[in-house]
Every structure is written in C-alpha cells, then in structure tokens.
Amino acid sequence: MTPVQLSSTDRLLAVVDHALRALTSAPQATRPKPAPGRPGALLDDVERRRAGALMRVNHVGEVCAQALYSAQALATADPALRRQFERAAGEETDHLAWTAERLAELGARQSLLNPLWYAGAFGIGLLAARAGDATSLGFLIETERQVERHLEGHLDRLPAGDQESRAIVTQMKNDEASHAMAAEQAGGTRLPPPFRWAMRAAAKVMTTTAHYV
C-alpha cells in the first residue's frame, strides 16, 4: 500500500495533536498492561509512596519519549525513518498508558511539570534532528540506553512486593533496548562523550525533580 503523503501543515497539526494527547487525555495502549507472574504483596504507606514516586519519574520519562519521537518524526526528511520513529512512538504510548494507570492504582499523581518536560524534550529532539539523521539516531540510541539503565536501577529500588510495577518496568526496559537496537541498525552514530555526559546530567535533573513534583 502506498503511504499517504502529508503536507507540512498536516504534520505540524499531527505534532500538536500528539502533544495534547500525551498531556491531557488518557493514552490508549495497544498492548495489555504487563501482569506479574504472581500477585504482589499489600504495600504499606511508605512503600506505596516510594513506588508512586518512582513510577511518576518513569511516567515523566515516557512523556519525554513522546516529545522526542514526535520532534524527530517531524524533522526527518526520510519517510522510512519517520515511519520507524512513529512505530517506536506507538510502543512509547503503551509505556505512557501503563505508567499512568499504575500511578492511579498507587494513588499517586502525575508530575505537575509535564508540559514543561514535554516542551523541553521536544526542543532537544528538534535540535538533535537538525544535526542530521545519523546524529538524531545516535541521540536516540544514547537516550534509550540511559533509560534502560535507569529502569534497571528502579528494579532494585521498587518495593520487593510491588510485582505490578516491576512487571511494567521490566517490559519497558526490554522495549527500550529494542528501540536502541533499531536506531543502531538504522545507521545511528555514537555521540561524543561530552554530549553523553550532558544528557546524563539533564536526565538527573529531570528524575530528581519528578520524584517530588
């Protein structure tokens, strides 16, 4: 089937629609929320608050993923690459929906700064995309790898009995690894160390803030 050709205005409207969906409506997952092999333990208040804070950070990460993929899909001139970004963004929507649902189950709220995170990540995504497809993909590889390591760390920090959050985080970690691999196969180049350090520092600010706000 021939892909539909969208004008720049159509693409811009799609970007606005995407942002509004990520920030204001309940995202629709295409896959069922990962369920644990065995039901989790009943969490006490301290555990519930800790799990809520960690899942809020993960939800913010997914808000940022929505913005990054949306910016990069908008900016690339390569239709095949745009389709790859849109495909990955679909899986990120699953992550967004699952983390939002788990936050609600834990009685925790989403970050109040989500519009700010979205705008910041969108701007960074556009900057990366302007440097060309290879750099843009390199930026994605580094982002996905950092997220994968971050999620690995959360598996150590989540309450042992919170099997529900663990099942979600484990599936997200596997998906992020496959997003990094897909970006590598599409020709992404490894970013120089100073960029990787700057990205780690920016991620640290975001994760520390989102833990509380």
Ligand SMILES: [Fe+2]
């Ligand atoms: Fe994700």
Ligand SMILES: [Fe+2]
């Ligand atoms: Fe990802």
